[in-house]
Amino acid sequence: MTILTFKGFGGVRLEAEAIGDENDPTILLVHGAGQTRSEWSTVAEALVQAGRRVVSLDLRGHGGSEWPESGRYDLESHIEDLRAVLAQLGTRPVVVTSTSSGWIATVALATDAANLAAGLVLVDMPARRDPGLAKAIAERLAALRGHDQKLWDERVLGQIDLDDLENRLAEAAPKLNLPTLVVRGGLPWMERSPASAAFDAALPNAESVEVADADLLVVTDRTEAFLSHLLDFLDRKQPRAAPEFRAGSDARTLRDAMGCFATGITIITSRDGDGTPIGLTANSFTSLSLDPPLLLVCVANTAGSAPVLREAEHFAVNMLQVSQQATSNRFAGKGEDRFAATAWTEGETGMPLIDGALGAFECKRHAIHDGGDHFILVGEVVRAQFEPRRDPLLYFRGKYRRLHFA
Known part of the structure; x- marks a missing residue:
């Protein structure tokens, strides 16, 4: 200023x-x-x-x-x-x-x-x-x-x-x-x-x-x-400038183009073989089917939690709300005890649920598909919960956003 x-x-x-x-x-x-x-x-x-x-x-x-x-x-x-x-x-x-x-x-x-x-x-x-x-x-x-x-x-x-x-x-x-x-x-x-x-x-x-x-x-x-x-x-x-379109098939252009699609932000949680909670931030998440109730999330093969999520019988998808930007950063980083610094409770399936989230889906594994440098984890929803009075935390062009319009 x-x-x-x-x-x-x-x-x-x-x-x-x-x-x-x-x-x-x-x-x-x-x-x-x-x-x-x-x-x-x-x-x-x-x-x-x-x-x-x-x-x-x-x-x-x-x-x-x-x-x-x-x-x-x-x-x-x-x-x-x-x-x-x-x-x-x-x-x-x-x-x-x-x-x-x-x-x-x-x-x-x-x-x-x-x-x-x-x-x-x-x-x-x-x-x-x-x-x-x-x-x-x-x-x-x-x-x-x-x-x-x-x-x-x-x-x-x-x-x-x-x-x-x-x-x-x-x-x-x-x-x-x-x-x-x-x-x-x-x-x-x-x-x-x-x-x-x-x-x-x-x-x-x-x-x-x-x-x-x-x-x-x-x-x-x-x-x-x-x-x-x-x-x-x-x-x-009063447009900012004449429209500018960038084209190409390289990874940078593809990533920037994909970043023009605004998404919500989720934290995927589960437990490893010893029962220790694990989790990571992801925005490649979508509803897949209502009958049966299916959703999917895409996880990078290089993610630290990827091996656990590939084998987990159950997992949860926590949708973040606008005040949880710090939580999103925590679960996207490395080297920090994520759950020690985050308030959470155990869901009906035993999966960690982030306190104060916009919503959460507890799932059992339905299918896993390879998808290039990611894998597609498909879950069958066994329980859903949500808070209708909160606004979502959004992500657009590499930055956190909030809803502008009502």
Whole structure:
């Protein structure tokens, strides 16, 4: 993470944090009134994993940015701040806003939009006058998350002149000649109104989506659903680069191509002839048949536990959940007493079952087939168990991943 500073309107110091590769397309995240850049933390992490550089800005009077002695927080000062930041970034980002920062970006980008930004995302932005909006959001966020009110200047509230806001937004909308995504959630004040419909219709290059079941705001309450729409929009409107296809029949190309297929992660466990538990991490696992109930796992011939698994009458497949990355690494490494450092219990067949796993299958050996440098171990499931409230630990392109979408 890198802390960036910008010179805003009237010389006010604005602070932002940047994460991700500088060579990737930039996304500028702008929070709403009564929030700070920390509200975007989960979104920022997901965007970096999707190949974007993220700059998350604190507005004047919020978070790490300066609280001007003048106490000036009117719409014009915020607009000039944003235009100054965009001019100093040195790249044209997609600007992603939340609630009242959408007002700022809409008016700021109505002039020279294509020269300042590559796209605009308006999340939960009301297009009509609502005097209590910023205060209501700030108070509810503070109550829900226990935020310290000192993270933002209370003088921020009430300084934007709302009397002419609807007219200014209506005037700016037709001038936003850049790809725009409008996202709305389920709050009463975010519901689609005639003003919102008119605003959307006036946008020259826009699409609109609604995300249901947000208790407070889409960004904080329906993060994964919001990310699915945002990433789809970015992939279509601001692709990282032209598609690049690699071809070949060598082992490296084959391995990289196979790595594009996302998998779950399992730990295969059994016992040797002395009853000592053994286990290894594997992601080549699949369901094979329901009648009879069969599954299979592929084990490298060179694996330390391979000789035991070839001869074992019973084994278990433990599916890992998102918090068990360390367990996966432990059973993939060498030289460590894996079971001494891992909580486990004995299943009905006597096989070791990893505590806290997403699920487990206890199996008896059904068949073994040679498969090049691996062998295919087919098991008949005699007992299955699972925890429906956990998310899986995933593996994709050589890295651990988690579910992004809901």
